[in-house]
Amino acid sequence: MATDGGIYELMRRHWSQGRLVCVGLDPDLSRLPAGLATHDAERATVFCREIADATAEFAAAFKLNSAFFERMGVPGIQALECTIAYIKQAHPDRVVIVDAKRGDIDNTNLYYAEAVFDTWGADVVTVHPYMGRESLEPFLRRGDKGVIVMGANSCAGVGEFQDLPVGSEGVPLYEYVCRRVAGNWNRLGNCAVTAGATEPAKLARIRHAVGDLPILLLGLGAQGGDVDECLRVGKAQDSFGLIANSSRAILYASSGSDFAEAAHRAAARFNQRLSDG
Numbered sequence: 247m248a249t250d251g252g253i254y255e256l257m258r259r260h261w262s263q264g265r266l267v268c269v270g271l272d273p274d275l276s277r278l279p280a281g282l283a284t285h286d287a288e289r290a291t292v293f294c295r296e297i298a299d300a301t302a303e304f305a306a307a308f309k310l311n312s313a314f315f316e317r318m319g320v321p322g323i324q325a326l327e328c329t330i331a332y333i334k335q336a337h338p339d340r341v342v343i344v345d346a347k348r349g350d351i352d353n354t355n356l357y358y359a360e361a362v363f364d365t366w367g368a369d370v371v372t373v374h375p376y377m378g379r380e381s382l383e384p385f386l387r388r389g390d391k392g393v394i395v396m397g398a399n400s401c402a403g404v405g406e407f408q409d410l411p412v413g414s415e416g417v418p419l420y421e422y423v424c425r426r427v428a429g430n431w432n433r434l435g436n437c438a439v440t441a442g443a444t445e446p447a448k449l450a451r452i453r454h455a456v457g458d459l460p461i462l463l464l465g466l467g468a469q470g471g472d473v474d475e476c477l478r479v480g481k482a483q484d485s486f487g488l489i490a491n492s493s494r495a496i497l498y499a500s501s502g503s504d505f506a507e508a509a510h511r512a513a514a515r516f517n518q519r520l521s522d523g
């Protein structure tokens with residue numbers, strides 16, 4: 247979806263209209279309610295479609311983690327494509343992020359970019375920065391799309407590399423990466439970075455480093471990130487500025503046949519919390 251001011255302008259419009267949630271669509275087959283469909287990939291597709299419909303009212307974006315689809319092989323890829331196509335048709339202005347954490351040499355990235363943006367139809371992709379800006383050019387030169395670069399993350403042990411001091415000032419690697427993305431990689435205004443809600447102090451440093459760049463905030467729901475503290479230190483000045491993701495806490499709010507209603511209520515509560523903070 248090409249928009250006049252780029253993909254994040256669309257996100258800013260949602261934020262200004264009170265849709266603050268990024269709903270994570272990670273269909274874990276072991277947690278899907280019974281009776282949706284016979285085949286796994288179809289179950290995942292129906293589940294994601296119902297969750298999207300139930301939560302769109304509060305959603306600026308949907309984030310599909312490709313692993314949950316890729317594990318099912320060809321039918322899983324079809325489920326991913328069908329889910330994206332469905333969101334585009336039923337909720338056309340919602341931003342679709344594919345969380346695939348790509349990053350390879352440039353000619354391989356060319357095909358990763360083509361796959362995610364053109365074949366699958368996503369608006370935004372997550373990438374790893376480890377191989378440098380030049381290798382990521384096939385993503386970065388897509389001004390009609392968005393690129394979210396891993397800055398800081400939410401999982402245990404993530405500091406092993408991300409916290410190492412680098413550069414002449416000895417800043418942590420995650421901060422150095424975020425600074426580079428905001429200052430050197432964002433020529434087309436299509437970049438964002440990640441931060442983990444489990445460590446708000448790092449989010450604060452990232453916000454300081456990137457100005458008003460959007461930040462994909464991970465770890466807010468099931469991982470127990472501190473919502474209030476993240477909002478206090480993480481919001482941008484020109485807009486909400488946080489692509490505030492919650493996956494499991496919304497998807498699996500109920501394991502019964504009322505899963506969609508429960509997801510609606512969970513997304514509503516999360517949206518209110520984000521709006522109050």
Ligand SMILES: O=c1ccn([C@@H]2O[C@H](COP(=O)(O)O)[C@@H](O)[C@H]2O)c(=O)[nH]1
Nearest residue numbers: 311399400401464467468469492493494
């Ligand atoms: O640092 C990271 C990077 C990615 N994720 C992804 O977010 C969801 C998990 O969200 P929950 O709300 O905790 O269910 C999943 O797709 C991860 O790969 C992350 O959590 N942390």
